[in-house]
Amino acid sequence: MQEYLSNGRLLRLCLKELRESLRDRRTIMTLIMMPILVYPLLSMAMQRLLLGAVSAPSGQLEYVIGVADETTARVISLALRETQKAASEGVRPSIEIIRPAPKDANTNPLSQRLNETNGEGENALNRSESAPGIENGMGINSPTAGAIRTNQQAAFSIVVPERTTVSTSLADGQLDLAILSASVERFPFPNGVSIPLFEFKMEFRDGDPRSEMAMAEFRKAMQLINDYQSALLRGNRLPASVTLVSNAVGQRIDPMASLAGVLPLVLILMTITGAVYPAIDLTAGERERGTMEAMIATPAPRFVLLLSKYVAVVTVAVLTAVANLFASWVTLSLGGLGRALLGERGFSFWTLIQIFPLLVIFAAFFSAILLAMCSFARSFKEAQAYLIPVMLVSLAPALVTLMPNVEFSTLLGIVPLVNILLLSRDIMTGASTTLPAFAAVLSTLLYAAAALVVASRLFGGESATSGSQESWSDLMRRPKRRFPTPDIGELAIYLALLFPVFFVATNLAGQWMLSIEQKLLVxxxxxxxxxxxxxxxxxxxxxxxxxxxxxxxxxxxxxxxxxxxxxxxxxxxxxxxxxxxxxxxxxxxxxxxxxxxxxxxxxxxxxxxxxxxxxxxxxxxxxxxxxxxxxxxxxxxxxxxxxxxxxxxxxxxxxxxxxxxxxxxxxxxxxxxxxxxxxxxxxxxxxxxxxxxxxxxxxxxxxxxxxxxxxxxxxxxxxxxxxxxxxxxxxxxxxxxxxxxxxxxxxxxxxxxxxxxxxxxxxxxxxxxx
Amino acid sequence: MIVAKGLRKQFMVRGQTLVAVDRISFTVGNGEVYGLLGPNGAGKTTTLRMVMGLLDPDEGHVEIGGVRTDIDPIAIRSQLGLISTNDGVYPWLTVREMLMYFADLYAVEVPVAQIRLEELAELLNIRSFLDQRCSTLSTGQKQRVTLARGLMHDPPVMLLDEPTRGLDVVGSQTVFEFIDLLKKRGKSVLLSTHRLDEAERVCDRFGLLHHGTVRYEGTLDDLRTLTGKYHLVDMFIDLIREDRQSVPSPTAGA
Incomplete structure (x- = not known):
C-alpha cells in the first residue's frame, strides 16, 4: 500500500475522482444552484413562521376562553359587554400591545415588552381608582351566543369544557385562556347608581404565543373598563373596577429554541444532498459505466481506491457546506432574520467559523455512511433505493432536535447526526457545553472511520462484480483464515462500538448513587x-x-x-x-x-x-x-x-x-x-x-x-x-x-x-x- | 506464462449449489494465444476471474510466471492486463487523464507512463483525441482507448474477455491486430469468446468449455483429429447434441 500512499499518487487518484465529480453538471447544480435558491425561499418562509410564532396573530382573531361553569361565563360576558360600551364611548385603551422582538431565552418576550412600553402595565388593572358607577342595565349573554368582540382586533368566545377542568383543557391546547374564577360585585353610589367590580383569576400557557396574546388582549380589554370608569368618575377614590390575577402555567416553550434548530438541520440536509450524488456516482456509477472491473483488477488496494473516492465525496460535501453556510449567512445577515432566530448576536461570522468544522466532521461521517451504503449497489437505481431509507431513518431523530426543550445532554452526545445538530444549535445560540461536544466530535469521527472500513470491504466485493448473493452479512461472518493480529480496519470498527458504550457506561455509573467502594468496583x-x-x-x-x-x-x-x-x-x-x-x-x-x-x-x-x-x-x-x-x-x-x-x-x-x-x-x-x-x-x-x-x-x-x-x-x-x-x-x-x-x-x-x-x-x- | 491447475468454483444460487467451473486445467505459454471457448454460461468469465484473482477458487490454483496467485493476489495483478466486453470509460475525463489514472493504479511511475502513453497513442491511433473527453468519443474510439488502457502497465499476461462482442467488422479487425501485436511482444494471451470463427483466426491453442469442464484441448489440428470435424463450430454442435441426447426429455424418441 505504501507505494500508493507516496509520491503524490494518492493525491492524483483523489484528483481524478474530484474531476469526475466536479465536471458533472449535476454536482455543480447541487453545489451552487441549490443554496442560491433555497435560502432566500427559506428565509421568506421563516419570516412568516417567525411572525406567527412570536408576535400577535394579526387580523380578526377569535380567542377561546374556558370557564368552569355558567355563572362564571355570565360574569365574563358582562365584563366584555362593559368593554364594548367603553369602546363605543370612544375610550382608547391605555395599553398598547407591541409585537415584541425576540428574545431573551429566560424571559417572556411578550410580558417583558408590555411592561416596557407601558410603565403602568399590569398594575394599572389593580389600581384603586374608579368612578361612581353607572348602571348599564345590560343583560348577561349566554355563553353560546357567539363571540364577543371587544374592539377591532380581538374577539373572545366563551366555552364551558365538558368532562375536564379548564386547566386541563388549557394544557391540552383546546383553550387560549382559562378563567378559574370570576366574581362581580356592585358598588353602590348614594344616587342609586352602582358600578360593577370584577375579579378574575386566570391562567395562560407560558411561552405559547397565541395564549400569551390572548392574555394580553384580555388584559387590554379589561383595562378599557378601568380607563372608562376612571374617566367618568374623575376624582373619586374607589376600588379597582377590574382586578385580574393571571398565572402562567405549563413548561415554558421557547419558540426561538426550536426555530434556531431549523438552521443546522437545513445546513446538514444540504450537506448530505451535496454528498449523495458523488457518492453514488463514484461507486455504483463505476459499475454502471463498466469501469469497476478494470479498476479492481489493478493491484491498487481497495482501501486506497475507496479512500480517494471518500476524499472526493467529502470535498464535494464540504464545498456544498461552505456554499450553504455562506448563502445562509448572507441571507440571515441581510434580512435581519439572524437576530430574530439567534438572539442579539445574530448569525455572526464567528458563529460561522465555529459551525464550519462541525459541518466538515459531519461531512466526513455521512460521506463514509453513503459510501458504505452505495459500495455494494450494482447500479444507480439500486444505490438510490438503499439511500432513501437511510435518509428517512436519519431524518426522524433529526426532527427530534427541533422539538423545544430538547437539551444537548451527555448521552445525546453519542447519537450520530443528532449530536452534531444539537451541538450546532447550541453553538448558534451560544449555549454549548464541553462534555457532550467532546463526545459528539469524537464519536462522529470514530463512526466515520468505522463506516469507511466497512465501505472499503464492501467496495468492489464479489457481490458487486459477479452477481453472487453476498452482502453485508459477510462482514460479520467469522473468517475462515487465521489472521495473526487485528488490522486497523478491525480496530476502527471496534472503537466505533466501544466508545459509545464506554461513554454511556461511565456516565451512568457516575450518576448512580453509590458508595465510594461500590463506585470503585463498578x-x-x-x-x-x-x-x-x-x-x-x-x-x-x-x-x-x-x-x-x-x-x-x-x-x-x-x-x-x-x-x-x-x-x-x-x-x-x-x-x-x-x-x-x-x-x-x-x-x-x-x-x-x-x-x-x-x-x-x-x-x-x-x-x-x-x-x-x-x-x-x-x-x-x-x-x-x-x-x-x-x-x-x-x-x-x-x-x-x-x-x-x-x-x-x-x-x-x-x-x-x-x-x-x-x-x-x-x-x-x-x-x-x-x-x-x-x-x-x-x-x-x-x-x-x-x-x-x-x-x-x-x-x-x-x-x-x-x-x-x-x-x-x-x-x-x-x-x-x-x-x-x-x-x-x-x-x-x-x-x-x-x-x-x-x-x-x-x-x-x-x-x-x-x-x-x-x-x-x-x-x-x-x-x-x- | 499462465498455468491453471484443477480450478473449481461453485456458487450458491437461491439455496442451490451451482458448479460454474469444475476442475479446469490449462497452460498458456509466452507469445501464445489460448482460446477459452464455449457457449454462454460455460464458465469462461468465472475462469478468467479466478485467473485475475478477483474470485478465490474453491479448489486448485493459478500460477502467473511461476508464482501462485493465492499467495499474493494483489501483487500478481500488476502482471495481468484485462480487457473485457463490458469495459467502459470515464465520461468526464479526457483520454489522457483516464490512461494516466490507470497507470497510477498500476503504480507505474509518471515519466514511464508518459512515454508509454505516447507509444500507445501512435500504435492504436488515438493521438488525435487524447485530450478529448471520453463522453465525446465514438464506439470505435472508445474501444481503442480500452485496448490502450490494458497495456499502460505493459503486462506480460493479457486476459481478453469477449473483446469483439458488439463490434462491427472494423472494430473486430482492430482487436485482431491488437492480439497480433500482443503475440509479437511475447505476451501470454488468454482469450475467452463464443465467436468460434474469430477464435480460429487468432488462437494458437483452444480449450473447449462446456458445463464448466474442458471437453477438448489442443491446437486446431489436434482438435480436428480428435473430433473428426473441420470447424470449431461443428465440434461444438456435436458437443451440444451429445448433451441433449444424454438428458432424456419427454419428447425424446418421438
Whole structure:
C-alpha cells in the first residue's frame, strides 16, 4: 500500500475522482444552484413562521376562553359587554400591545415588552381608582351566543369544557385562556347608581404565543373598563373596577429554541444532498459505466481506491457546506432574520467559523455512511433505493432536535447526526457545553472511520462484480483464515462500538448513587468487560493469534541478544520498575502544571466537596483502591491499548508511529472521566502511553507494561492517602509540588530505565545498525 | 506464462449449489494465444476471474510466471492486463487523464507512463483525441482507448474477455491486430469468446468449455483429429447434441 500512499499518487487518484465529480453538471447544480435558491425561499418562509410564532396573530382573531361553569361565563360576558360600551364611548385603551422582538431565552418576550412600553402595565388593572358607577342595565349573554368582540382586533368566545377542568383543557391546547374564577360585585353610589367590580383569576400557557396574546388582549380589554370608569368618575377614590390575577402555567416553550434548530438541520440536509450524488456516482456509477472491473483488477488496494473516492465525496460535501453556510449567512445577515432566530448576536461570522468544522466532521461521517451504503449497489437505481431509507431513518431523530426543550445532554452526545445538530444549535445560540461536544466530535469521527472500513470491504466485493448473493452479512461472518493480529480496519470498527458504550457506561455509573467502594468496583468491572473480555472475545471470534495480538508471552523477544533469558527478563522488569518510579512523579507534576495553567476542570468552588470526597476516599482500605484503581486498570488497559490497539497499528505502520497513535488514543480515553471532561489528563496519560508502548514494542510482551502501569497508578493513588498537611510535612516543601530533587531523581530514574530496557532487549539487528 | 491447475468454483444460487467451473486445467505459454471457448454460461468469465484473482477458487490454483496467485493476489495483478466486453470509460475525463489514472493504479511511475502513453497513442491511433473527453468519443474510439488502457502497465499476461462482442467488422479487425501485436511482444494471451470463427483466426491453442469442464484441448489440428470435424463450430454442435441426447426429455424418441 505504501507505494500508493507516496509520491503524490494518492493525491492524483483523489484528483481524478474530484474531476469526475466536479465536471458533472449535476454536482455543480447541487453545489451552487441549490443554496442560491433555497435560502432566500427559506428565509421568506421563516419570516412568516417567525411572525406567527412570536408576535400577535394579526387580523380578526377569535380567542377561546374556558370557564368552569355558567355563572362564571355570565360574569365574563358582562365584563366584555362593559368593554364594548367603553369602546363605543370612544375610550382608547391605555395599553398598547407591541409585537415584541425576540428574545431573551429566560424571559417572556411578550410580558417583558408590555411592561416596557407601558410603565403602568399590569398594575394599572389593580389600581384603586374608579368612578361612581353607572348602571348599564345590560343583560348577561349566554355563553353560546357567539363571540364577543371587544374592539377591532380581538374577539373572545366563551366555552364551558365538558368532562375536564379548564386547566386541563388549557394544557391540552383546546383553550387560549382559562378563567378559574370570576366574581362581580356592585358598588353602590348614594344616587342609586352602582358600578360593577370584577375579579378574575386566570391562567395562560407560558411561552405559547397565541395564549400569551390572548392574555394580553384580555388584559387590554379589561383595562378599557378601568380607563372608562376612571374617566367618568374623575376624582373619586374607589376600588379597582377590574382586578385580574393571571398565572402562567405549563413548561415554558421557547419558540426561538426550536426555530434556531431549523438552521443546522437545513445546513446538514444540504450537506448530505451535496454528498449523495458523488457518492453514488463514484461507486455504483463505476459499475454502471463498466469501469469497476478494470479498476479492481489493478493491484491498487481497495482501501486506497475507496479512500480517494471518500476524499472526493467529502470535498464535494464540504464545498456544498461552505456554499450553504455562506448563502445562509448572507441571507440571515441581510434580512435581519439572524437576530430574530439567534438572539442579539445574530448569525455572526464567528458563529460561522465555529459551525464550519462541525459541518466538515459531519461531512466526513455521512460521506463514509453513503459510501458504505452505495459500495455494494450494482447500479444507480439500486444505490438510490438503499439511500432513501437511510435518509428517512436519519431524518426522524433529526426532527427530534427541533422539538423545544430538547437539551444537548451527555448521552445525546453519542447519537450520530443528532449530536452534531444539537451541538450546532447550541453553538448558534451560544449555549454549548464541553462534555457532550467532546463526545459528539469524537464519536462522529470514530463512526466515520468505522463506516469507511466497512465501505472499503464492501467496495468492489464479489457481490458487486459477479452477481453472487453476498452482502453485508459477510462482514460479520467469522473468517475462515487465521489472521495473526487485528488490522486497523478491525480496530476502527471496534472503537466505533466501544466508545459509545464506554461513554454511556461511565456516565451512568457516575450518576448512580453509590458508595465510594461500590463506585470503585463498578469502574473496575466496566474496565474488565470493555477492555479485557470484549476485545478478547472479538479476537477469538476473528480467529486472531491471541499470544501475538496481546503479547502474552513473558519473553517475546524474537531475536534475542546473547544475554541469558533470566538476565534479559530481569533487565526488562527492572527497567519497568525504574520507569514507574519516575513516571508517577512526572505525571503528578504535569497534571498540577496543567491545572495551574487553567486546563483543570475541577471548579474551585467545589474544592470543599472535593476535600470531603478525598477524606472519604482515605477511609477506603488501600488494598481495594490498589485492586480497582491500579491492578485491574493496569491489566485491562494494557491488554487493550498495548495489546489490541498497538498490534492493529503495527500491522500497517512503523512501530514508532504505532506507539504514538496508541498513546494518543490512550490519552483520549482518559479524558472522559465519569461525567466530567478532564482535559488536563490527556497529556500526562499520553506520555505514560508512550512509555508503555515503547516498553511493549521493545520487550514484545505485555507483562512489563502491566507491572509499570500498576506501580504507577498505585503510587499516584497512594499519594491521595495523605491530606495537605501530612504531605507538606512529608515532602518538606509546599504540599502542591514535589521538591526539585525528587523531580530530578524521577527523570533520572526514567532515563536509567530506558537505557536498561534498551540493552536488555538489544537485538542483533540493532547491533548491526549501531 | 499462465498455468491453471484443477480450478473449481461453485456458487450458491437461491439455496442451490451451482458448479460454474469444475476442475479446469490449462497452460498458456509466452507469445501464445489460448482460446477459452464455449457457449454462454460455460464458465469462461468465472475462469478468467479466478485467473485475475478477483474470485478465490474453491479448489486448485493459478500460477502467473511461476508464482501462485493465492499467495499474493494483489501483487500478481500488476502482471495481468484485462480487457473485457463490458469495459467502459470515464465520461468526464479526457483520454489522457483516464490512461494516466490507470497507470497510477498500476503504480507505474509518471515519466514511464508518459512515454508509454505516447507509444500507445501512435500504435492504436488515438493521438488525435487524447485530450478529448471520453463522453465525446465514438464506439470505435472508445474501444481503442480500452485496448490502450490494458497495456499502460505493459503486462506480460493479457486476459481478453469477449473483446469483439458488439463490434462491427472494423472494430473486430482492430482487436485482431491488437492480439497480433500482443503475440509479437511475447505476451501470454488468454482469450475467452463464443465467436468460434474469430477464435480460429487468432488462437494458437483452444480449450473447449462446456458445463464448466474442458471437453477438448489442443491446437486446431489436434482438435480436428480428435473430433473428426473441420470447424470449431461443428465440434461444438456435436458437443451440444451429445448433451441433449444424454438428458432424456419427454419428447425424446418421438
Amino acid at each position: 469502574n473496575a468491572l466496566l474496565l474488565c468487560v470493555l477492555f479485557l473480555l470484549a476485545p478478547g472475545f472479538f479476537a477469538i471470534y476473528r480467529r486472531m493469534d491471541l499470544k501475538k495480538t496481546f503479547l502474552l508471552r513473558l519473553d517475546g523477544t524474537e531475536n534475542p541478544n546473547g544475554l541469558p533469558r533470566p538476565v534479559r527478563l530481569l533487565g526488562v522488569f527492572a527497567a519497568s520498575c525504574l520507569m514507574a518510579a519516575g513516571l508517577w512523579i512526572v505525571a503528578y507534576e504535569a497534571l498540577k502544571l496543567l491545572s495551574d495553567l487553567g486546563f483543570g476542570t475541577i471548579d474551585l468552588q467545589k474544592t470543599a466537596a472535593l476535600e470531603e470526597a478525598k477524606s472519604r476516599f482515605r477511609e477506603v482500605p488501600f488494598w481495594l483502591i490498589f485492586l480497582t484503581s491500579a491492578l485491574i486498570p493496569a491489566i485491562c488497559e494494557e491488554f487493550f491499548f498495548r495489546g489490541f490497539v498497538l498490534s492493529a497499528f503495527r500491522s500497517r505502520l512503523h512501530p514508532t508511529r504505532a506507539v504514538i497513535y496508541s498513546a494518543l488514543l490512550f490519552g483520549v480515553f482518559h479524558v472522559v472521566n465519569g461525567n466530567v471532561l478532564s482535559i488536563e489528563r490527556f497529556a500526562p496519560t499520553a506520555i505514560l502511553g508512550l512509555a508503555l508502548g515503547f516498553l511493549a514494542v521493545r520487550s514484545d510482551s505485555l507483562w512489563p507494561g502491566i507491572l509499570l502501569h500498576a506501580i504507577h497508578n498505585g503510587l499516584l493513588f497512594w499519594l491521595t492517602r495523605f491530606n495537605q498537611s501530612e504531605l507538606a510535612e512529608w515532602l518538606g516543601s509546599d504540599s502542591e509540588h514535589f521538591p526539585t530533587a525528587w523531580i530530578v531523581a524521577s527523570v533520572g530514574s526514567i532515563a536509567i530505565g530506558i537505557v536498561v530496557l534498551y540493552f536488555s532487549t538489544l537485538k542483533r539487528s540493532d547491533e548491526v545498525s549501531s
